[in-house]
Amino acid sequence: MNTKQTGDETEAKIIAALISEGYSVSIPFGDNDRYDLILETGTALLRVQCKTGWIEDDVVRFKTASKTTYNGEVEITGYDGEIDAFAVRCKDNEALYWVPIEDAGKKSTYLRLTEPAIDHPSVKPAKQYRFDVSIP
Numbered sequence: 001m002n003t004k005q006t007g008d009e010t011e012a013k014i015i016a017a018l019i020s021e022g023y024s025v026s027i028p029f030g031d032n033d034r035y036d037l038i039l040e041t042g043t044a045l046l047r048v049q050c051k052t053g054w055i056e057d058d059v060v061r062f063k064t065a066s067k068t069t070y071n072g073e074v075e076i077t078g079y080d081g082e083i084d085a086f087a088v089r090c091k092d093n094e095a096l097y098w099v100p101i102e103d104a105g106k107k108s109t110y111l112r113l114t115e116p117a118i119d120h121p122s123v124k125p126a127k128q129y130r131f132d133v134s135i136p
Contacts, residue, residue, distance in 0.1 A: 010052040010089040011036055017096050017131055018087075034082040041135075046084040055092040059110040060126050062088050078106050087131075096131040103129075 001009075015037065018025050024040040035047035053062035064086065065078045079086075079101060086104055088097040088111075097111060103124065111126035 006052055006091070007050070010091070011050045013089050013094075014048075014050050014087045014096060018135075021131075021135065023135070034079060037087075039085075039135075047082070048085050048087050049079055049083045051086050051088045053088045053090040053097070053111075055090065055113065058114045059112050060088070060090045060093075060095070060097065061108060061110050062086065062090075063107065064104045064109050065107045076107065079104075088129075095126070097126065097129040098131055098135050099124075099129050 015025050015027075018039060026038040026040070028035065028038070034049065036050040037048045039046045039048050051062040051064070053060045055061075065076045067074060067076050069075070083101055085101060086097075086099040086109070088099060089095075090097070099109060099111070103109075109124070111124050111129055113126050116123050
């Protein structure tokens, strides 16, 4: 499966999960927006970027910046001010995570699956961001 197919599968699974939880989901026309979908919570409209994560060293990792090439130059761009949250599907365990933009790193984010050896403020427990407990 190529990366486009993987991204489409991730987006479809996220949309299906949100709809099954009773949310209304809208998809913007075209590929020019920085967000993949709009989630209506009943009190707000949230811009959501869907990402595919993977397990690496006891964490779910996902990219929080996009990489594009313009005239042969690689440009990495974050999502600050352009989205409200990341909806993440981990392809290795099929778990879904909801990560508000303010909880995400600049280029990637790590959600810890196991207890860390030390308590540190930068540790983000994966269970805290699972879809079933974290969607606003």
